[in-house]
Amino acid sequence: MAGSTNTNSSSNERDPKPHSTPRNVVLVVLDTARARSIGPETTPTLTRLSREGTTFDNAFATAPWTLPSHASMFTGTYPSEHGTHGDHTYLDDELRTLPESFADSGYETIGVSNNTWITEEFGFDRGFDELRKGWQYIQSDADMGAVVRGEDLREKLQATRNRLFDGNPLVNAANILYSEALQPAGDDGSDRSTTWIANWLEERDADRPFFLFCNFIEPHVEYDPPREYAERFLPDDASYDEARAIRQDPRAYDCEDYELTEREFSLLRGLYKAELAYVDDQLGQLRSALEDAGAWEDTLFVVCGDHGEHIGEHGFFGHQYNLYDTLINVPLVLHGGPFTGGGRRDDLVQLLDLPATLLEAVDIDDPALREQGSSRSMHPDLTSASASPSRDAVFAEYVAPQPSIDRLEARFGDIPDRVREYDRRLRAVRTREFKYVRGDDGFERLHDMTVDPNERDDIAADNPETVRALRRRLEDRFEPLEDADEADDVAMREGTKERLADLGYL
Template sequence: MSPDSSPRSTTDPHDLGDGDDRPNVVLVVMDTARAKETVPAASRITPTLASLAAAGTEFTRAYTSSPWTLPSHASLFTGLYTAAHGAHGGHTYLDADHETVPAAFQSAGYETVGVSNNCWITGEFGFDRGFDRFRKGWQYIQSDVDTGAVVRASGVSERLTSFKDQLLAGNPAITLANVAYERYLCGDNGAARTTDWITEWLADRQHRRTDQPFFLFCNYIEPHIEYDPPREYAEQFLSPTAVDEALGLRQDPRAFDVGEYDLSERECELLRGLYRGELAYVDAQLGRLRDSIQKAGEWENTIFVVLGDHGENIGEYGFFGHQYNLHETVVHVPLVITGGPFQDGSQRDGFVQLLDLVPTLLETAGISAPELAMQAQGQSFHPRSATTPRDAVFAEHIQPQPAVDSLEARFGELPDRVRGFDRSLRSVRTEGATYIRGSDGSQWLYLAADGDEHHNRADQRPALAAQLDTRLDDWLGTVERDHTPETAVEMSASTEQRLADLGYL
């Protein structure tokens, strides 16, 4: 389909006739942003997100369907639960037989651009399909050689060895430029360069005088481990002395989870200060991105979506990071949409799932994508949608990453608690309770009336636990599909190192 050359406006697609007057769609992921600091959006930590919420619609009970990046993005792109799309710790790839949102917008005549700063969300793992252009945000010049292994090496000898290996693996000039950028010029994990590049791309669109609508996906990874925000953002939440102390703390989620070291509550609070600084910094980049879209003259006709792909534990429930559990801290995330029908400054407090964005965005943009619409397991929450509002949300952790045997290979003998992580988890959340079930027969029942998830009531309320267990089975029977047997991608050594640094290996 070729785009219409007539001027575009903010007309609601529900009111369109036969014309092609479609909005741009921008989908921004604040990687690892949890609801605890971001819902409702407040000016103290995320002033840009708060202003977007004031102008648009904030969904205060939005939930991801998985607690970590690969499966949560797979659900975001396909509208499928993990049991259906099959991308998880045992099959680390989004299979090509699934329809995706970028491909649907591309087929509808949109210019599709993706920028990712999380190496799970790259072509190596099947996430570049449907994009006209897809960029690794942490690289100055795009290359298959990831120079991060050089930058993160400890000691001169290790750094020189890594540098030699990477230099011989690709174009030496490009490798040198990327090493210099990542080690000496990049003050973050790619966010500023990502915003700069998108700004340049928008300016180029203006120069080309194109009326073609665009779909833009962007992942900012800064709130992810390791928390090291620019100092001016960290000092918004910690004193200068406390910042120094916080930056000196060990940040190794897997070592913490297996009990190799402990963090006191005070130390966890220091780390939370750094985490808030990361959120504030990404929020500033979000503001720059909005300003660039406005300067390009595209804002009035743009649906702008900001979300967290999953949350984080920073000492809560005895965990660090976002593996091995389905607590509220890792599945409740921010979701704000502005533009089109989402510009009344309202808060919607009903349940929504991130995978519901697939039918919602198709409906909002007026895109006909029958195969994707039929595939998607979510439901539209467009204001004019006829779907019945959700009364429950679901999440899965089919296979953790890293698996328990990988932990054993790294740390040796493991505590019984950690061996217990070798299971799948599924959960259902309703107005009154949260029920989590493990494949090993374990059960957790948390009552909303308790106000938190510290008191397992499964033994005290067996009838309610049984009722929600049945509901979980009924739901699983409607969404689970056969998919490729468990396999892991043969990832490059540099990708493997970068994922290890993020706590996944």
């Protein structure tokens, strides 16, 4: 992220002077925002926030897709620890969450989700006074998110049949019609979300501190930005209509159901950047709403991506089946309190460090949340009693394919051998110098990140000692992969099994 003039090259150089304590916390997730696409051209609001706050250039998600990544952000645990992934899509009740911690500390807790995975259906409502669903025209406990998540028309119709009479069928039909046909072109919920938040800020009890979580999903496939945004990022010889006519179906692309040329990927990248620009403007509206309500100066404002995206890189489209930095290196900016004027930091941090960081920033001590996971505070004050040494490595996991290989076969029939190879779990360890990825099928890759930041050259065969050392790091952090299937089984409740069956996972 460009533009900052105050540079902190390591945590050991942080300014230990006392800082103000924010009263409120706002956590904004730009769904599918990758670090490499953030900057003054695409995200000027975030760039301004970066100049005024603290930017973490080496921030990493624990997983390459929404559900496990959010679970890590909420609990401070890795995917194999919280057990929320493609084979088990529910965040178990035994885990304490960040919203619960704020609620128990007297905060008003509000969530606004525009991603259908982040709902009460999957256990993410705990601790929220209210968790709104951005794809619903009429807020309802009966969630039609399974329709939105459908990979194709067949899955959408099946989900409609299964869910239409769950509650009020008229309300359900209205919500399906809105999300599938009537939602404003170019907006996937962020505009309605910022408007609702602005109204809520005006009407809320100002005597009570608040924790606000918001997920903006616009950068996620399907890329459908407003025309005026798209035309800023498309090549001069390309039209908006040409770009929008390109098929956007990552799983079909993976399964070789169709092909994309380099020009088509170039146009898709333009649409993706336009989506980032659009949601960045919504981020600006959210900041303005906080300023108008008199809450900005008293708020810790956090913006991150939950994972990245492949748009032709490494032969992939979307964000599944691998752990390249394109998917796990995400933007992370904090503003307010101790993070105001913090400059750029290049220390290795993880999104699961957010719980410890946010709670310390507002002086909340929650031993249960702190001790259940691996969250380390990123607080800039090294004299803090809970200050943690900088990480010398970060880790990521891909516990189970999503969608499963069985679902791909049900949709496409015979799938390429290349895709069958993705039916594995992956783990990665990344230091400043090396990135090592290992699969439970014996797959492994090693990259020298100092000379090969795009992870093109596998050097595992030429560096056996480095491979052994990093493999040990993985096994020290997690259990050995060959034992993983037995070790990380999560007992599912009957209600969870029913949800998974509804979604086609069981």
